Amino acid sequence: MLAYIIRRILYAIPILIGVNLITFMLFFMVNSPDDMARAQLGAKQVTPELIQSWKEERGYDKPLFVNPQAEGFAQVSDTLFVKESLKLFTFDFGFSDSNRDIGSDIKERMMPSFSIALPTFMIALITNISLALLLVLFRGSMLDTSMMIVAVMIMSVSGLFYIIAGQVLFSKIWHWVPISGYESGWDGVKFIILPVMIGVFAGIGSGVRWYRSIFLEQINQDYVRTARAKGLSELKVLFGHVLRNGMLPILTGVVVIIPSLFMGSLIMESFFGIPGLGSYTIDAINSQDFAIVKAMVFLGSVLYIIGLILTDISYTLFDPRVKLS
Amino acid sequence: MKLVMLWTDMLVWSLVIVLFVWSWVVSRNPQVKKTWHRIFKSNIAMASSVVLLFYLLFTLLDSIHLRLALPFEAQKSELVAYEVEMVSLLDLIFEHNIQNTERTYSAPFATVEYTSSIVVDEHGVTKQVYLPLKYVSKKDDLIQESLFALGVGLAVALLLVFLHIWKREKSRFILACQEIIRGESDLPWRTAYGTFILLVVAFTWLYMLSYSYHVLGTDKVGGDVLYQSFKSIRTGVLIGILTTLIMLPVAVILGVSAGLFGGWVDDVIQYLYTTLSSIPGVLLIAAGVLSMQVMMDNNPTWFETTIERSDLRLLFLILILGITSWTGLCRVLRAETLKISQMEFVTAAKAFGVSKLTIIRRHIVPNLMHIILISVVLDFSGLVLAEAVLSYVGVGVDPTMHSWGNMINQARLEMAREPMVWWSLFSAFVFMFILVLAANLFSDRIQRVLDPRNKT
Numbered sequence: 098m099l100a101y102i103i104r105r106i107l108y109a110i111p112i113l114i115g116v117n118l119i120t121f122m123l124f125f126m127v128n129s130p131d132d133m134a135r136a137q138l139g140a141k142q143v144t145p146e147l148i149q150s151w152k153e154e155r156g157y158d159k160p161l162f163v164n165p166q167a168e169g170f171a172q173v174s175d176t177l178f179v180k181e182s183l184k185l186f187t188f189d190f191g192f193s194d195s196n197r198d199i200g201s202d203i204k205e206r207m208m209p210s211f212s213i214a215l216p217t218f219m220i221a222l223i224t225n226i227s228l229a230l231l232l233v234l235f236r237g238s239m240l241d242t243s244m245m246i247v248a249v250m251i252m253s254v255s256g257l258f259y260i261i262a263g264q265v266l267f268s269k270i271w272h273w274v275p276i277s278g279y280e281s282g283w284d285g286v287k288f289i290i291l292p293v294m295i296g297v298f299a300g301i302g303s304g305v306r307w308y309r310s311i312f313l314e315q316i317n318q319d320y321v322r323t324a325r326a327k328g329l330s331e332l333k334v335l336f337g338h339v340l341r342n343g344m345l346p347i348l349t350g351v352v353v354i355i356p357s358l359f360m361g362s363l364i365m366e367s368f369f370g371i372p373g374l375g376s377y378t379i380d381a382i383n384s385q386d387f388a389i390v391k392a393m394v395f396l397g398s399v400l401y402i403i404g405l406i407l408t409d410i411s412y413t414l415f416d417p418r419v420k421l422s
Numbered sequence: 423m424k425l426v427m428l429w430t431d432m433l434v435w436s437l438v439i440v441l442f443v444w445s446w447v448v449s450r451n452p453q454v455k456k457t458w459h460r461i462f463k464s465n466i467a468m469a470s471s472v473v474l475l476f477y478l479l480f481t482l483l484d485s486i487h488l489r490l491a492l493p494f495e496a497q498k499s500e501l502v503a504y505e506v507e508m509v510s511l512l513d514l515i516f517e518h519n520i521q522n523t524e525r526t527y528s529a530p531f532a533t534v535e536y537t538s539s540i541v542v543d544e545h546g547v548t549k550q551v552y553l554p555l556k557y558v559s560k561k562d563d564l565i566q567e568s569l570f571a572l573g574v575g576l577a578v579a580l581l582l583v584f585l586h587i588w589k590r591e592k593s594r595f596i597l598a599c600q601e602i603i604r605g606e607s608d609l610p611w612r613t614a615y616g617t618f619i620l621l622v623v624a625f626t627w628l629y630m631l632s633y634s635y636h637v638l639g640t641d642k643v644g645g646d647v648l649y650q651s652f653k654s655i656r657t658g659v660l661i662g663i664l665t666t667l668i669m670l671p672v673a674v675i676l677g678v679s680a681g682l683f684g685g686w687v688d689d690v691i692q693y694l695y696t697t698l699s700s701i702p703g704v705l706l707i708a709a710g711v712l713s714m715q716v717m718m719d720n721n722p723t724w725f726e727t728t729i730e731r732s733d734l735r736l737l738f739l740i741l742i743l744g745i746t747s748w749t750g751l752c753r754v755l756r757a758e759t760l761k762i763s764q765m766e767f768v769t770a771a772k773a774f775g776v777s778k779l780t781i782i783r784r785h786i787v788p789n790l791m792h793i794i795l796i797s798v799v800l801d802f803s804g805l806v807l808a809e810a811v812l813s814y815v816g817v818g819v820d821p822t823m824h825s826w827g828n829m830i831n832q833a834r835l836e837m838a839r840e841p842m843v844w845w846s847l848f849s850a851f852v853f854m855f856i857l858v859l860a861a862n863l864f865s866d867r868i869q870r871v872l873d874p875r876n877k878t
Contacts, residue, residue, distance in 0.1 A: 115697035119706075123713045249866065253803065253859035255810050257830055258851045265842065363704055363815055382708045383816045390709050397702035405700075 098413075102406065109402045116398045117182045120391050125177065190392035194384070199392045203374065209279055210361030210373030213289060217296035218358055221304060222351065224297060229308030230335060233316060244305075251302030260368045263295045277370035292369045296362065311346050315339045344415055352411050353404035360397055424489045426508050428733040430740075433664050434485045459609070460871050467867040468614040473860035476621050477655055484512040484656040487729075508729055512656075516649045519632055522557035524644035527836075530845050531635050533558050559634040567631060575626030579619040586615075639845035641832065651849045653824035658857060661740060661809045661819075662802040668744035673751040674794065678782060680752075681759025691756070695749040703746055704815065710742035711817040732820035739812075739819060743805065751797045755790055762789050792872035799865035803858045810854065826850040 131148060162178055184191060190199035232241050268276035274291045315321065316339055324334045361375030370376070374393065381389035448454045461467055488511070489504040513520060527536035534552035542548050584599075591598035601607045602615065628648060631637050638647040680691035698706070718724065718735065725731040762768060763786065771781050812818035813827025814834075821828060833846035 111693065112697050112700055115693065116701055119697070119701065120709060123709045249862050250859060253855055253862050255807050255826075255830075255851060255854055255858075257810055257814060257834075258847075261830075261834065261837065261847060265837065269837075269842075357702070360702060364811055378705065378708075379815055382712065385712055385715075387709075387712065390705065390712065394701055394705045394709060397705055398700040401700045401702070 102410070105406045105409065109406070112402060113186070113395070113398060114182065116395065117185060118178075120394050121178050121181060124387055124391055185392075185395045190395075191388055193381070193389050194386045199389055202377065202389075203392065203396065206361075206372055206374045206377050207359050208281070209371050210366065210375060211359055212281075212285070213292050213296070213365065213369075213371060213373065214358035214361055216289065216293045217362075218355070220293065221297045221300050225301060225304035226308050226340075226347075228301070228305045229312055230340065232305065232309050233312040233339070234331065234335060236313065236316075245309075248302040248306050251298070252306070253302075256299045257364065259295050259299045260364065263291055264368070267291055277368070279369075279371045288369070288371070292365050292371070296365060307350070308343075308347070311343045312339050315342050318342075345412070348411050348415060349408060352408040353401070355407065356400040356403045357397065359400060360393070423491060424504050426487045426489055428485075428487055428730065429737045430660055430664070430733055431485045431487060433667070433737075434481065434660065437663060437667055438482070457871060461867055462609050464867050465610045465613040466863050468610045469617040470860035470863040470867075472614050472617040473621065473856060474864060477659055477857050477860075480512065480652060480655045481659040483515070484510045484653065486511045488514075507727060512652060515629075516632075516646075516652065519646040519649040522636075522646065524555050524557065524636070524640045525553070526640070526644055527642060527843055528555055528636055528640045528644075530637060530639040530647075531564065532639065536639075536843070555636070558636065564631075564635075567634065568627060571627045571630035572623055574630065575623035576619065578626065579622035582622070583615045583618065587611075638849045641829075641846055642836070647829075647846050647849050650824050650829055650846075651826075651853045654826045654829065654850070654853065655857075657736065657819055657823060657825040658806045658809055658854065660736065661743065662805045662861070664740045665743040665747060665805050666798045666801050668740060669748035669751070670794065670798070672744075673748040673755060674787070674790070676748075677752040677755025678759050678786060678790070681756040682763050682778070682782065682786065688756075691752070695752050698746065699749040699753075701746075704812075704817075706746050707742055707812065708815065708817045710745070711739065711812075714738045714742070728822055732823040735820040736823065743808075747801065747805075751794070754793055754797070758790055758793060759786055762786055792874070796865065796869050796872060799861060799868055803861040803865070806854065806858050806861070810850075826854045 131152075162176055188200065190203065193199050193202070228244075232244055235241050264276055267273045268291070274287050278288050279285060280288060312335075320342075321334060321338055324338050325331075329337070359374065360378075361371075361373040363375040363379050365371070366373045366375035367379045377389065378393050380386075381393070448458065462471070487508045489506075489508050492503045492505055525535060528534070529536055532555065534554050536552075538550045538552050540548055541551055541553075587598055587602065588595055598607070602611045605612045628637050632646070632648055636646055636648070638651065640646055641650070676691050676694070680688045714735070718731070718738075725734050768781060768785050771785060776784075809818055809825060810827035810830055813825055814831050818827045819825045829846050829850040833843060833850070836843040
């Protein structure tokens with residue numbers, strides 16, 4: 098088990114190097130360090146010396162991929178790409194354009210994001226699965242058909258609509274919850290309720306359809322017929338057999354996103370003024386702060402890869418047929 | 423008049439040509455024809471495809487760009503001079519709406535401005551009054567005009583429907599009409615014609631009233647919301663279709679070769695898509711769009727007018743979306759190719775010495791068609807919705823371009839107003855909802871018919 102995990106982590110390294118390469122190319126090939134220095138220092142009174150010193154200060158004076166002045170291995174290692182990548186691998190994200198430490202910013206903003214994303218995720222998971230089971234229990238009935246039509250309609254509405262409509266109805270007209278803001282601890286619950294509810298509702302259409310199709314695929318299997326032939330009640334078949342066997346495809350889709358919950362949701366957080374990583378990213382995009390975007394890309398892919406590894410591990414826990422090899 | 427082609431126009435028209443060629447090929451293959459026949463046997467599929475065609479029509483109308491000749495007096499020499507700005511056919515249809523720009527917000531069918539302004543009257547007293555709108559006629563009766571518009575719409579729609587029936591069934595026209603009304607025709611034409619009549623009537627009503635009112639109100643700078651909503655159709659549809667079109671060849675070629683060749687090819691391709699898909703989609707798009715912005719700022723010679731600029735930006739956005747979205751399909755195609763390549767008929771073909779290319783063309787790609795088709799229609803609705811979110815994040819289409827995302831984004835800032843400015847939001851969401859709902863319903867039907875797992 099441990100050996101497997103270690104091997105998977107080692108396997109993740111080339112992927113992260115690839116991720117770095119992509120962001121690095123987007124970052125530096127189009128937008129050279131000289132351009133960045135000029136943009137940062139302001140268009141006026143920029144002398145070549147100023148640019149040079151700015152680049153040296155940030156370590157941007159090295160060549161991009163190959164350093165012809167160095168000897169041997171240093172030809173490749175003493176370059177901007179390797180240096181930047183190594184910094185990222187040690188989770189040293191450097192400083193943003195406004196000279197704030199990105200690493201500590203991220204640490205600070207992780208919890209607000211998580212406090213929205215985790216309840217949304219959990220409640221959505223439970224509602225979607227129970228609704229899907231209900232529909233599978235009454236499959237082919239009027240309830241099933243009409244709910245499926247409603248699900249397609251819910252799916253077809255832009256997520257922005259739910260947010261705007263929710264804010265107008267619950268905050269502006271009925272004044273049930275504050276329109277936006279955030280507080281940590283139990284006082285913050287009133288800020289969290291609305292975004293969580295909207296998040297759950299917006300995903301209910303596609304979620305229920307997905308789980309329903311998984312369960313329907315199971316329900317035509319031979320083992321279900323056998324279970325029914327044994328005389329088990331439909332409910333027992335559903336919970337004891339269909340749900341259990343449906344867990345595998347559900348795990349594939351669900352476990353992988355758990356670590357990414359820390360990343361938060363871009364639009365949700367910026368609409369509700371939550372100081373999480375999602376709104377952090379949006380602010381960075383709007384102010385064209387590439388250092389933050391790069392850090393978030395790296396963080397996002399690390400979390401995704403952790404999710405992939407977790408998926409594999411959870412497979413072995415739920416399916417004895419799968420052996421890690 | 424002079425025809426001008428924007429980059430995206432070229433892509434749209436080449437897509438139309440591809441579609442025609444494809445449907446010609448399909449119509450020659452009886453088996454595929456039968457499958458399509460089965461797809462359209464459902465009422466929902468018929469209705470939603472009519473809606474989709476309606477949106478496509480507006481996209482195409484908006485994809486023919488012209489440069490009008492300058493008026494005769496302005497001509498300096500024998501050579502005809504043209505205006506710098508280009509207009510599309512849709513702009514010509516809605517010309518009155520472009521010119522009738524008000525000062526600021528006004529509600530749908532309103533006759534006065536939405537906000538009151540302070541005026542000094544002839545006695546020197548300052549008053550708060552709601553100024554009348556400039557381009558709204560007050561003497562016309564709304565109901566009378568609506569009835570007239572509905573009547574015209576109905577007449578036009580019925581004429582077109584009868585023409586279509588006449589074209590299909592010349593010999594037994596009356597009989598065919600009876601069959602359709604009773605719902606006994608082979609395909610559910612009744613639903614299709616019903617949807618068509620509904621759409622045409624709704625459009626004529628909106629259009630004819632738009633001459634004397636701002637049917638859906640005006641935005642902050644007095645632009646007509648109805649016109650904006652129709653202009654946004656092109657942006658939404660283009661992002662939905664062209665992105666898939668761009669990513670399809672990449673996904674198919676890489677997916678099939680990974681599954682078929684195995685070995686290091688498989689490893690490299692798997693590495694590629696794992697890497698790309700491990701980056702959160704919005705961030706990759708954002709990073710791409712930010713770099714693109716810098717690149718376009720550094721190369722101002724690439725475009726002459728704002729339309730060309732926003733068009734180029736749309737093209738880049740589509741490219742970036744295409745690059746980020748091929749991974750999912752590629753993974754599925756690889757798995758499916760692996761499965762197919764181990765089947766007996768492929769082994770037999772190999773044993774006969776059939777070349778690899780022929781195997782791909784004859785045996786593998788035809789068996790992947792259903793997956794490709796399902797993913798095209800499934801992705802479409804997702805991309806249309808994504809456009810709105812991306813424009814909100816600030817990495818969508820150019821702010822000067824008409825798009826539902828931009829409409830929502832601008833209207834969002836006015837949410838705090840009392841009473842609310844709701845019509846821009848409402849129009850954008852309704853136009854988007856109809857398109858996405860139609861696409862989702864259509865893709866459901868395609869999935870049900872084509873997916874072999876659904877055969878019972």
